[in-house]
Amino acid sequence: MAQAISSVLNQTYSHFELIIVDDGSTDNTFDVVKTFKNNKLKYVWQENKGVAAARNLGIALSKGELIAFLDSDDYWLPQKLELQVRFIDQTHFQVVQCFERWIRREKLVNKKLKHRMPAGWFWEKALEMCLIGPSCVLMHKTVLNQIGLFDPNYLACEDYELWLRLLLHYPVGLIPQELVVKRGGHPDQLSRSILGLDLYRIYALVKTLHTQKLSYSQKQTLLKILNQKIKLYVQGALKRGKNEEAQRILELKRSIRP
Numbered sequence: 499m500a501q502a503i504s505s506v507l508n509q510t511y512s513h514f515e516l517i518i519v520d521d522g523s524t525d526n527t528f529d530v531v532k533t534f535k536n537n538k539l540k541y542v543w544q545e546n547k548g549v550a551a552a553r554n555l556g557i558a559l560s561k562g563e564l565i566a567f568l569d570s571d572d573y574w575l576p577q578k579l580e581l582q583v584r585f586i587d588q589t590h591f592q593v594v595q596c597f598e599r600w601i602r603r604e605k606l607v608n609k610k611l612k613h614r615m616p617a618g619w620f621w622e623k624a625l626e627m628c629l630i631g632p633s634c635v636l637m638h639k640t641v642l643n644q645i646g647l648f649d650p651n652y653l654a655c656e657d658y659e660l661w662l663r664l665l666l667h668y669p670v671g672l673i674p675q676e677l678v679v680k681r682g683g684h685p686d687q688l689s690r691s692i693l694g695l696d697l698y699r700i701y702a703l704v705k706t707l708h709t710q711k712l713s714y715s716q717k718q719t720l721l722k723i724l725n726q727k728i729k730l731y732v733q734g735a736l737k738r739g740k741n742e743e744a745q746r747i748l749e750l751k752r753s754i755r756p
Contacts, residue, residue: 504573505575509574516540551648557639564583565637565638566636578678581596591671619665625703634678653698655701735747
């Protein structure tokens, strides 16, 4: 947490506000925050409602035109904001992200090519896995005004669900530099403890199918990925003896309106 806060306060771009949302933590978060004496920093506490609700509260309290996120385990390199603000000012993009460096047990992790952040219109690719890092993104607040905020019903993959909505309306710019350090070295680190992470991706795909205006081609691509994820999830549930859960997801599949 302390390193995350310091990495924001030490940015070369100085026109920012730092809103720290404490989602009902039981650790020493408040004590850590108190050690920083800076008028750019604002601390708010809420009862535990999940990461989506915490991010939404931060967005609601923000005064600026641009929004960035930083998970407490991650930290930014000093030029992160400066380079991204300049990129948005100089291009037509409303959203930009950057590469991230993965650290696990204090050692650098070599990322697979499939985890490399892309640029442009990549909605179809983003169906398979989350390809926008929350700590890597900077966007105009007007984007969230149009597509909506994070869905607080999601205990995990709340970012994946939001990015699917975003990519239907906006291309994403890219600064091909590692400007974020992500501890743990895995894009699903925040949700590792949740059994069946793909369950929330399934929910997100079903929601996208039923609430977003998709072309015929987009629907077919989504359904293909959805069926693959359902198949893998059901196989995993059956392997673990969770027959009722497997049946529940099969019932969900039968209820899907293509």
